[in-house]
Amino acid sequence: MEWQRNIKTLTTDELKAWLRDVDEKPYRADQIQKWLFCQQVRSYDEMVNISPALREKMAKQFTLCGLKEDQRSVSVDGTVKWLFETEDGHHIETVMIPANGRYSVCVSTQVGCAMNCAFCRTAKMGFTRNLEAGEILEEIINVNWYLKDNGFMNEEGGVAQVTNIIFMGMGEPLNNLENVHRVCCTLHNQKLFNMGAKRMTVSTSGVVPKIKELVDRNTPCCLAVSLNSTNNEYRSSVMPVNKTWPIEKLLEAVDEYIRRTDNYVTFEFVLIQNITCTPKAAKELIRICAPRRVKVNAIVLNDGDDPTLHAPTPEEVEDFLAAVRAAEIQITIRNPRGRDILAACGQLAYKKEGKEC
Structure with a gap:
């Protein structure tokens, strides 16, 4: 079409x-x-x-307006999720997370995803196409319209606007790097959105060559890497990308990124019972993080479609965090937002009338 x-x-x-x-x-x-x-x-x-x-x-x-709002869901915790229809009839989801005067938007960069991570519902959709830069920007602008139309105010008493962008919705952002780079440059442009680079985070499952290209392009953003496991055996079992670029290659790219940008890298780490939330995994995570300028953002597994994966108990989570913190590794646990509307990490997938698409 x-x-x-x-x-x-x-x-x-x-x-x-x-x-x-x-x-x-x-x-x-x-x-x-x-x-x-x-x-x-x-x-x-x-x-x-x-x-x-x-x-x-x-x-x-x-x-001018390539996205059409199809559905909007509001969580009990204030998180809002949109289902947008593209001009060619596909669907993407966008999430806005309000917190302490900030309005963070988790944007999709592709229709579906080709990475096939076991803990992510978007993987079940498969990959359809990349989003244009204009479509990604429209996700953000649509959220701004919502904030304006519904009377949201910022701390200074003016109309609230999106404050932070997280490229962590549907799709692998670095497999659509040309458009992601355009979006970041537009957002960073002082004459336009004037958004600081540290307010934009591009997340990747570990597409090693594109991490290097992100640095070469000098894309104004921070980098987050979905590590999600501490050894090749487990990581390959839940993230097929690891079979192409194993942990050793991924860490080389992370080291080069840190060296060339002088920025921290955030490791996203999904806590899965008996896989990534174990004493052994804690020791391996410490070994990976100790020599590097990294922070860890831990996320308890959200409900997905793989019956073999389970969330750890609260006690297991606390033991894991305590072990990592004892080694003076900076680790935080992300408070899940929007679970009741399937807007939490790994839960985005177009579902309408009982059918996923």
């Missing part, structure tokens, strides 16, 4: 080139992008300092 390219995907230079091609002044690009990303307009008609003729040209060539 053919569909229009999303105008939000275009860089400033690409938009200027298009304007020249249609006999318009290139300086209009800055005006247009301010309407798109600062004013976050919902129709071309709102661009009042752009001529009707140019607005008509844009409407013929580019879509």
Whole structure:
């Protein structure tokens, strides 16, 4: 199916080139992008300092709103999950997590996912396609519309806006690095969203060459790595990516990232009973973390579709955390949000009328 390219995907230079091609002044690009990303307009008609003729040209060539809200669910803890339909009829999910004046958005970067991690429901969908940069940006803008329309206020008394972006929804972000890079650059642009690099986190299952490319591109973001196990046997059993890039190769890429960026890396670590939440796993995690500038974000396994995987008991979790902290490794346990609406880590998968898609 053919569909229009999303105008939000275009860089400033690409938009200027298009304007020249249609006999318009290139300086209009800055005006247009301010309407798109600062004013976050919902129709071309709102661009009042752009001529009707140019607005008509844009409407013929580019879509302005490529995502349509299909469903919205609100958790008892305030987490909100959206099901969006793309222009070509696919579905993605986006999650907003409010906490202490911050509004973090977990964005999807692909329709489905090809990584097939055992603990993730998105894996059951398979992979369909990458999202355009404009579609990813629209996930964020749609959340801003929701905050504005529902009267959310920031600490200064103004209209609340998204404060943090987590590229951890559906899909493997580094397998869509071109568009993820575009999104991060747009968000970081001082004239547009003006979002600090430390407010954006790109999470990967461990696509080693793309970690290096992320550094080469100087993408403005932080890096999180889904480690989820401490040895190749267990990691390969739950994360097939490890068969291509085993832990040793992954840690080499992490070391290079730390050396070249001077940033911390966050290891995401799903606690699974008898696999990753054991005394042996704690010792192996300490061995991996001790010589590196890393932090560990532990996550108790959320309900998924693999009956062989179980969450550890609260006592097992506490013993694991105590062992790691005793070695002076920085580890935090993530408070699960949105479980009741299947919005927690590993739970995103389009499900409607009893069928997953």
